[in-house]
Amino acid sequence: MTGLNTFPAPPPRSLTLIAHALTPALRGLVLGGDAEPDPASVEAARGLELTADAVYAGPERAAVRTAEALGLTPVVEPVLRDREYGDWAGRDLEELLAADPERVSAWLERPHTATPGGETENDVIARVADWLGDLDQLTGDRRTVVAVVHPAVVRAIVLYVLDAPAESLRHVDVRPLATVNLSHHAGSWSLAFH
Helix, strand or coil, rough: CCCCCCCCCCCCCEEEEEECCCHHHHCCCCCCCCCCHHHHHHHCCCCCCCCEEEECCCCCHHHHHHHHCCCCCEEEEEHHCCCHHHCCCEEEEHHHHHHCCCHHHHHHHHCCCCCCCCCHHHHHHHHHHHHHHHHHHCCCCEEEEEECHHHHHHHHHHHHHCCCCCHHHHCCCCCCCEEEEEECCCCCCEECCC
8 A cells, every 4th residue: 555654563562570579478378468578589689680661569568679679669559469368368378277278278279269358369360461451551652561579460460471270370380589571562461581
């Protein structure tokens, strides 16, 4: 066709997810909470080299402190919070297993179920999927985005991008300071390996 102006497509948006620094809750398998991160883990974060046009962090202190250790100033995004554990929040998994082994085992085996008063894994996946869908509006022309979040949020985003069921979460191990790269092009997200 002649006479039509054509504009090059914008470059793909990149999103780097970083699991926040180690916390006592992660070390001790405590559900939820908002503890200060381990100083050695925060120090290890300083060694990661990242640049970004836009930076987000979950509301947990560990997420914000990790972003700051990276030399980044994040926008705190409540939607990027850890899974809500309701009545089990702040409790040690071993303690819960001892107190109510049948109920806790059922919850561990079926992530589409919620803790009493908490969220299912599908709830978390839906929450982060909505955030990913809004990212273009949130960031505008900024193409390189970093999000420092709880490991459970990294796992939920990976499951969403892979279109994997919540039951797959046990096959996605996300350790503190783990990094996952995603790219967005032509309306969909993909894992991006560098």
